[in-house]
Amino acid sequence: MDSLYLNTIRYPNLIHANSPPGRYMDQMRWRVNIGMHTGFADLQYGAFVPRWKVQTFMTQLGKSALGKDRIRLADLYFSLWTNQYPWILSNPLLLASGEQPAIRRLEKTLESDVTDIPKDYFERIEDEPRLYERDVRTSCVNDRCLFFTNMDHTPDPTSLKFNKDNIVNIQQLETVYNELNTLPSPEFWNEHAYHKAVDQDPSSCWSTYQNPKAGDYFGLITMGSIMPEELQIYTCNDIRRPEALFDVSVTNNGTDWITCRTSATAAWQHVPPRVYIKLDCGDTINELRAIRVTFLENGPEPFNVCGLALDTVVV
Numbered sequence: 195m196d197s198l199y200l201n202t203i204r205y206p207n208l209i210h211a212n213s214p215p216g217r218y219m220d221q222m223r224w225r226v227n228i229g230m231h232t233g234f235a236d237l238q239y240g241a242f243v244p245r246w247k248v249q250t251f252m253t254q255l256g257k258s259a260l261g262k263d264r265i266r267l268a269d270l271y272f273s274l275w276t277n278q279y280p281w282i283l284s285n286p287l288l289l290a291s292g293e294q295p296a297i298r299r300l301e302k303t304l305e306s307d308v309t310d311i312p313k314d315y316f317e318r319i320e321d322e323p324r325l326y327e328r329d330v331r332t333s334c335v336n337d338r339c340l341f342f343t344n345m346d347h348t349p350d351p352t353s354l355k356f357n358k359d360n361i362v363n364i365q366q367l368e369t370v371y372n373e374l375n376t377l378p379s380p381e382f383w384n385e386h387a388y389h390k391a392v393d394q395d396p397s398s399c400w401s402t403y404q405n406p407k408a409g410d411y412f413g414l415i416t417m418g419s420i421m422p423e424e425l426q427i428y429t430c431n432d433i434r435r436p437e438a439l440f441d442v443s444v445t446n447n448g449t450d451w452i453t454c455r456t457s458a459t460a461a462w463q464h465v466p467p468r469v470y471i472k473l474d475c476g477d478t479i480n481e482l483r484a485i486r487v488t489f490l491e492n493g494p495e496p497f498n499v500c501g502l503a504l505d506t507v508v509v
Contacts, residue, residue: 201283209280210281233274341412343413378403396428412486413484426471426503441453441487457472
């Protein structure tokens with residue numbers, strides 16, 4: 195939960211929740227953009243929530259006239275009624291049926307008051323960062339860092355065409371996503387989920403699923419202080435010149451990135467498979483908050499990250 199909290203303090207206005215990889219893709223499908231911008235988060239696996247959102251929700255419940263049968267499902271309503279997409283990390287459990295009526299009630303409430311100053315305690319403006327700006331995907335197995343990447347397997351709900359008259363249940367909502375044929379199968383996801391990149395097991399790997407493009411990236415947000423001189427990328431892809439394939443940059447504030455000079459320190463190693471990159475990031479930064487690895491060219495095949503190491507710190 196420490197690493198989930200690390201992401202929470204970066205953006206404290208949002209709901210931050212853990213999800214086991216097996217349920218992560220389901221919750222990615224349960225995001226709605228029909229005159230609203232909301233999504234479901236299963237809170238039973240651990241979450242951090244702003245206190246004021248809980249207080250607002252209690253007011254919403256008090257004014258909702260819901261029956262006792264619905265009040266018992268209040269945890270299902272909570273994330274949906276914030277009218278914000280929750281930030282869900284795909285984490286194994288070691289770290290961490292009533293949805294449709296809740297969505298319909300939210301929809302009716304939003305439609306019934308379109309004034310500039312609504313009095314129903316429901317938010318209208320989508321919080322930042324927007325979905326396309328969010329890149330933290332999972333916690334490291336040691337709970338001391340976060341793995342981030344812009345390579346997201348699920349489409350932005352705003353890019354889909356929802357029709358509230360045709361989508362009358364969760365199953366039909368899932369179908370809208372599944373028809374895109376861009377989502378990995380449950381079997382693939384269970385084998386190559388995000389946390390596989392940082393589980394300290396070089397035999398398990400996160401896969402980009404699709405070929406990476408120039409500008410795509412992955413990296414770590416760390417706790418504590420470190421300024422590595424060497425980066426190791428554990429991968430089963432055969433990489434002969436990593437210094438020509440990757441751009442490596444670091445930051446100590448999350449905003450200003452410094453590009454490091456890189457050079458290969460050894461050839462691709464087979465046991466376990468990995469590449470070594472020597473880093474020279476200058477004297478501007480004495481300790482990093484995050485490190486980012488960016489592809490300099492389009493990849494010929496999906497890329498696999500089976501682990502990362504900063505000097506002797508392996509995740």
